[in-house]
Amino acid sequence: MARELQEVTRTYGAGSPEWASVQCDLGNVLLNSDQPARAVDCYRAACSGPMPGDPEAHKDRLTYRMNLGMVLGRLGRLDEAETELRANAQERLAFYGREHPGYAFGLEPLADVQLRRGDLRAARESVEEAIQNFWRSGHERLATALALRATIVTAAGGDEPAFVTLEQLPDEVVENVALAVLNRTGEHPETDGAVLSLLAEAMEARLGPDHQATLNALSQLANHGRDGHGVDRVAAIRKVLASYHRQGMREEALMAELGLAMAQSDAGDLDGALRTYAEALVRAQSLGRADLVSQVLRNWGLALSEAELPDEAERCLREALSAAEDSGDPETLGRVRIALGLFLQHQERLEEARQIVEAGLSTLDVAHPDALVGRGHLGAIMEGRSCGCGDMPEVIAAAFREFVLGRLPRDLLDDLEVDLKDGDFAVNVRLRREPAEDELEELDRVMRAATAEFRRRVAER
Missing domain, CATH: 3.30.70 (Alpha-Beta Plaits)
Structure with a gap:
């Protein structure tokens, strides 16, 4: 892209529409290469100079400026971001007119930055205008605007419903609203849990408890709770598990049971987790999948070790190893070997632990997270230490x-x-x-x- 920019500069000159287009393309490359600060320079260059008279070049300039504002927001430079996005919305209004979705395209990122700045009243005004525009034009961006509105309403508190008009929308659009909310998770951590909980309720009411959008919302809610946000993970996973049972989705139910056991353990219900692992093992055996049997036994063995039941833990882990060998799957085998090796290390059986960890590393990709953990522990083993991950x-x-x-x-x-x-x-x-x-x-x-x-x-x- 840098070579292309040089060539275009020689051919068309700096400041030309062709040059601005390549500056934007280079900014996109830098942004996708995790270099947003450099991308800002490219987008700013693409917006330099007078507004082009050609309508197509004019539209492109509007895109470049919106990109600039959005990346400034991503960098946390919110004052600059709002300035650029507010100006962009006004330019879009003048170019497209108030009824055209091209205008609403500029309102949506503006509302997001206003939300992040804590100006909820301005954010609400911007997103509501965008929603009305997209609704009138039947534009697909209605879904993302409704998802943003849900976050703004939730952040404001009160009893106002976060999700409205869903009963008036086709199922496909409702599903896209759910997807948009899930894609926003992590952008506003302080409201994520509440928004996801409200989304799960809305999807169940509108699409039913067994619809994939409902299950996706519940799964994301459970994952959010894993990070200690106070979400009732166990309740969310139980709903997913019940749905899989109703639908006869046996393998999916097994994965949900493993998630349930981990949630119970994290919540301090270790006895409940051990019972869930026992039930999961029966399900895995009924599926006739050695790799799934190994996975259940591995997780169960780690939970037994946490419960300070070393004899039972070792028996589970060795049975997991036997099942992994039967599965013929190198990753399953490597993960079980690492788990067993670390257990033996903590039992101060260092030589045996070293051999098993080294064997586990031999079947895992070097970048696999279990391989990284195994390498860290192997360093401690080689130093004669029964615990410790080494210098990660x-x-x-x-x-x-x-x-x-x-x-x-x-x-x-x-x-x-x-x-x-x-x-x-x-x-x-x-x-x-x-x-x-x-x-x-x-x-x-x-x-x-x-x-x-x-x-x-x-x-x-």
């Missing part, structure tokens, strides 16, 4: 290095130094020889893949 940043950096080296020609790299600081990677590459063009492209591809994969792993920790 160092472990992750070493795994990053192995990920890259395993995917490139052995004679290409002289050295690869990787350091993890503040949640991101600093990488220094030294080459043994001049790479061919295809090797250079492959090196770039592998490095980008490694960075994306391990950033995700760090975020999940």
